[in-house]
Structure formats: C-alpha cells, structure tokens
Amino acid sequence: MINQPEPHLKKFTTLLIQKTLLYGVVLSSIFLASGIALLLAHRKNLVWEHLWLFRHGIGVEPRDLLQWGLLILMFTPVVRVLMASIGFALDKRWRFVAVSLGVLMILMLSFFSNIK
C-alpha cells in the first residue's frame, strides 16, 4: 500500500498511535530478551562479571525483568488507546474521544478491579 491520507484522520494521530505500538513492543522485547539471557546465563553458570554487576549492582533479578517486560507489553495497547483519545481530542473529534475513553475505562476496570 502507498501512503495516502485517510479522509478522517490527521497524520499526527496516526503517528502517535504507530510510535506507541512500535516503542512498546521494542521496549518490552528488550526487557524480555535481557531476562531470558540472564536466566540462561545463571542456569549455565555463565554469570560473567558484567552480568554479576548488572544483577547485584542494580539489584535486578531475571524474573523481575521478565515481569516488567510482560507488563510493558500488556500496557502497550492501553497506552495506545490513551494516545488515540489525545489524538482525537486534538482533531476535535469528540465522539471518538468519548469512545476511546470508554474503551480505556473498560481496560482499567479489567486491571484494577482484580476480577478473577
């Protein structure tokens, strides 16, 4: 597909959503890959000096990195919804601001209400 402006969406909103998704996936992948690498190094007794420093100097355990990576990944779509609502507000498309905030509210309910 060749880039063409959509009739109802400004470039800034699109860019905001696109970058949120991209950076979210990249950042979480870095955390997850680091966690897995540290875990493997630990299991195979390959804890080199710099890994030791990383683990003990900063106090980060491999499982912490994995948890952070997973949380960043899970919150990426949530932040994407927030960014969409900001983008729609800047476009003065209030109907979609309301829709985005509605979706955000449902997601927050799912996270904070501790539904099991």
Added chain:
Amino acid sequence: MSPILGIGGGVFLIPFLLFVIKIPIHQAIATSLVTVIATSSAAASVNVGRQLANIPLGMTLELTTTIGAILGGVTAGLLQAQVLHLLFGILLVIVAIFMMLRLSVADLPITSSSPGALGGRYYDPLLGCQVSYGVRRLPLAMAISLLAGNISGLLGVGGGVIKVPALTLICGIPIKAATATSNFMIGVTAVASAFIYYARGQVEPVVTAATVLGVLAGSALGTRVLPQIKSRWIVLLFFIVLLVLATEMMMKGLKR
C-alpha cells in the same frame, strides 16, 4: 504462518503449549493472549503507518469486543480444563472451515462508496486506484465483536477469524482494510482478558517471554519467506493439521 493463512497464531500455539511444552490449558491460553498482544501491536504499527487500519471504526468496535473479552476471561476461570479442551477443539474445526472460505471472501468485488463518519480511503497499487468505502450495519458488527471478544478471552485466540469476515461481509469493508482493522483491534481485545489471567497468576513469565520472543522473530521471518511459497498448498496442509489437532483436543476433552 498468519499472513498466508489469514488466521492468528493462537490456534497453533495453544496445542503446541499443551502437547509439547505440557503446561495446563489456562496457562496456555494466558500465554497465547500475551503473544497476541505482541504480534498485533507489531503488525498494527505497520498497518496504521500505511493508513490501512481504520482507527475510528476499530476503536468503536473495541467498546463491545473488550466487554466480551472480560466476560470470556471470567468464564474461562469457572470452566474445567476438559471443557476448555472440548471448546477449543470445536473452535479449531470452525477455524479450518473459515480458512478455506477466506479464499472466496478475498475474491469479493470492491465497491466504491462515500466514507461517511466511519469509513476510510486507501490507495491500492494492485488495483491501481483509490479505494473508498463506507461502513454498513454497525450495530450488528458491534454485536459480532462482542462474540469475537468473548471467544478471544475464553480460548486465548485473537478472534480475527470472526472479525475479518464480519467486517467484510456485514460492514462491506474491503478485505485488506478489514484484516488491518481486525489486527489493530486484536491487541486491545487480548489485553482486556490478559489482565484477568495475570491477576489469577496464570501468566507464567519464563514460558510467556520465550513464546513472545519466538513468535515475534517467527512473524518477522515469515513475512520475508512466505510470499515465495504457494499459498493454496499451505492452506490445504494446515486445514488437515487443524482437523488433526481438533480431534486430539476433543478426545482430551472427552477423556474422563
């Protein structure tokens, strides 16, 4: 395999996690949901940039699909593993049939119409023209999104197998825009129920992290390699694989 088969990876990933890695089905569903978030976000970042995903329509349908996903996630917690195996087996049969039908959906003619408030417009280089489309029967599409979200939360799949045909056949959206919009929505659908599985302690960090990284690498490789493979044969091969997996799952579900 997702781009060529037109389905998400969950239908293959969950049987793999169950039969090869041998983790319980609730954990497999949770792992699959987190993986869906990763693949959907990665693909959507590209599709949004290409102006293919219809963001206003996707956001509107997310209102019902997230509610459905939460209900699905809660229901899964109440069901026994055997019931989930049986339901997943039935889902695999449905997915196999949809996968074959998708070829004919892709052949539907594209009709140009005014975009309206929810429609969109994109340039299709294959057709050599600008495609403009409106959105029909939104309330029905929202009801189907609720169902798709429910299945996603219950069985850990993206739900694209329902959303894409619904967007194409009910709303009248061209298949390329429908696929991109469905993919855009899937991440938010998955996260709505993933939080519930996370609260239940069913997201196992090591297995999930390894799966996410593997699937992201696989999808990046797949988009380069798969276009060179004849799709019709792959669809047929995976149709058979899905039916075999469906039989396995249903037998596991029926076992006492």
